[in-house]
Amino acid sequence: MIGFRRIPPKPPGCELCGRLMSALTRHHLIPRTRHRKKRTQRLFEREEARTLILWICRPCHDHIHGVLSEKEMAAGYHSREALLAHPAIRRFAAWIGTKPAGFMPVGRSPKR
Numbered sequence: 001m002i003g004f005r006r007i008p009p010k011p012p013g014c015e016l017c018g019r020l021m022s023a024l025t026r027h028h029l030i031p032r033t034r035h036r037k038k039r040t041q042r043l044f045e046r047e048e049a050r051t052l053i054l055w056i057c058r059p060c061h062d063h064i065h066g067v068l069s070e071k072e073m074a075a076g077y078h079s080r081e082a083l084l085a086h087p088a089i090r091r092f093a094a095w096i097g098t099k100p101a102g103f104m105p106v107g108r109s110p111k112r
């Protein structure tokens with residue numbers, strides 16, 4: 001089938017902070033709750049929305065969802081580069097990237 005996209009294979013480490021670890025989660029760059037929205041359907045093909053995924057550690061995943069709404073993610077943060085351009089996400093990824101693989105921060109991610 002031409003144009004069929006697959007979910008990217010799981011890398012050895014978090015695609016945001018770079019920590020080498022096996023426990024990674026799939027972060028949908030286009031949140032699944034937005035896939036049926038007309039605007040999302042105009043901007044992204046179905047397969048593209050389904051397969052735009054980053055493999056990231058749980059702390060990075062929780063931080064992204066603590067900082068950005070799903071609407072914001074779909075509108076402007078649907079790439080690794082765009083996420084790292086956000087100051088709060090970039091700072092967090094740089095900070096947690098210096099911690100050991102099993103480190104889990106205490107507390108909740110701040111909303112803005």
